[in-house]
Amino acid sequence: MGGEYLFKYTNIRYIPPFDEYINDAYLQTEFYEPERPLKVLTFNFRGNLLDERFRLCADGSYRVWAQSYRYNKNGQMTEFYYANGMADIYEYYEHDPNNPASVIEKNGNLLRVFKLNTIRLNPRKIAEYTYENNFQKVETVTDEANTTIKFKYDGNGNLVKIIYPDATLPDGTVQNNCETNLKYDPSGQLVEELSRKEEKKTYDYFSNGSGAGLVKKIKTHDSTASLIKSFEYDALGNIKRAIDGFGNDTLFEHNLIGQLVKTELPSVNGSRAVYKFEYNEDRKIAKEFLPKGNYSDPVLSGSFIINEYFYDVASWLVEVRKYSNTASQQITKIQRDFLEM
Template sequence: TANGDIKLAHNLEKIIDPRGAASDSPVLTVTYDSQDKVDKQRFIEMEMDADIDFTIGDTKTTVTDARGNLKIVDFPADNRLEVTNGGHTFKYEFNQDRLITKIEFPEGNIVTYHYYPAKDKDKHPAGNLHFVRNIPGPAGGEIMETEYKYHTWYNQIIYIKDPNGNETSIDRDGNGNIDKIYLPGIDQPYDYDYYPAGEPKVYGVVKRITDPEGNVTEYEYHPENLPGGDGNNLPGGRLMNTSIGGYLAKVTVDKNGVNIFKSYVYDHLGNLKESQDGEGVKTIYDYNDQNGNLNPYGEVQKLIQGASGSTDGQPSADLITTFVYDDNGNIDMEISSTGITIDYGFDRLNRLTSKSYQGGTEVMTYGFQYDNNSNLKAVTYPDSVRKDTFTYNSRDLLETETRGSGE
């Protein structure tokens, strides 16, 4: 730091977006007060500031976000927290382990969380949620309670009882993997099998799931020494598993019946490169731009549907859809296989503001408007007459929806 104060050396000062037009242009800057507390965040592209007001000795911190919304965070006691946002206060309480024990909502309803006690010197069970109780507010209603039980060794859920008394139980093996799931009112369970077959289920990789009616869903994986299945992402350095360990290769639904499947191949970065459906039709996902360079952000540049013929003799279709992205990774343009171009518009908050369809000389544009809290406020139609509007209450919950209201 310029003043040599080491305590400031950890403070984040700015974030630079590598995708921006200027590589050294920050998208966010942060300034601090004399007590090393965040004082202001500035969002460069949006030209918006968020202000944080913190005073030593005062239990409250005031945050004014980039849209001018005021939030007050208060710590009136060690194990309590109150957050006031838009005039509505949420109250939280915690136990000595900082696990939440109570939430009181602005409407007066309360949710309490109850945990199992520690066993002797073993603190692990103390983090296991025993039951959750929903207590109605002044509007009335019934108290509802959900109960949970856990595996002794792994502290994983093995039993759930909902407020209506419905019970779900989960059998687990010695490694904590799910063995069977029994749902309320159903005699037969969901049965899980794992790789490697016939050996202890140490990997936790699901091979098949059999539902209560006997229908089987089966999962296959590329081997660890060929994780993507395309022969290009070959790892090395140690002995690899030649049966499992890579990405998901195939899912077969109703294995013992209609046998509907879909298979997958990935590139060396783990991007989905190719999929094939049960009829043998391939879809290819191309990540190279028009200059032949691989997109480093995993954004599909070209989608080729029907890249191969089907097993019943249907020829390949090669339906190509191309995509163009803006600097923030939003789809800027989509050109479909039918020749229709779809243009997308976004504001500085990356909210969709327009969607235009163009085929030939005809253009149809939909518009989207938002309030200060990013709630969708209105949708305008291509005829510029029809308009859907939405209103929200002070807690940003949808209050009214009017279709085709016009201006």
């Protein structure tokens, strides 16, 4: 069985590209899919989604399901309205150039999140954020229950400590003084994570060669055992082998421009599942070769199931043929209008 998917684009009106019009409707997209209700999406001139809606048909109610969004001049979402009438309100720091006390570095920092119920009374503050002054990184996060997570940084802006609030465990005991400490090498690379229970994760890096600066090993320690993940890289710095803590290795092969062309999963019963990828001259995926496993049909030959991708002269995707070398081929065609939509 097949079906036709249709997209219709309507420029609602001309909108000057100024910040004050960021919440005005500019473009509307109608999406028709087989045996599904019509979906309508509305965007502003920047491409931010303002409204999405469709009609509920399966339950026989034919009600309109809709969600809407509002943004500030920086493009950050300030209001999100759920289909059930509830809403989330986001407050950000706004720099005022006319106020000497206003700090431009803080501009756009998320400060608080409020939850509004359907009758818009007594909004609940569900999150509040503060920031340190040097790098404007999050310093505290306080949730609705008034519990706070604290973050500490070094002079380079690296996160060095996370302090968690006290917590009551299911057995009734209180877990306190919970924190995670992080250490870095002189170049700023993370080398150690240490938790309250002395659970430690260490990072080792290659110091020279094609993998210089890349992760060599990640070792996880606890009171009883340790697991080591290790990595190997090719001459261009692409990962070529990853070995998990149980000795299972996954192999990767890249071409000269860094595109993944082959993946071999860990061996199972002496055999590896192999995936291959081919690209066109525009560096876009052209073919995927997937392991067929135990699948077979009268048409399939070889050891792979193939997905194929076709593009027009402008390099837009126009056709996808899944399982193209099997008796169950699925073809999806994409047709664009003169606006390339």
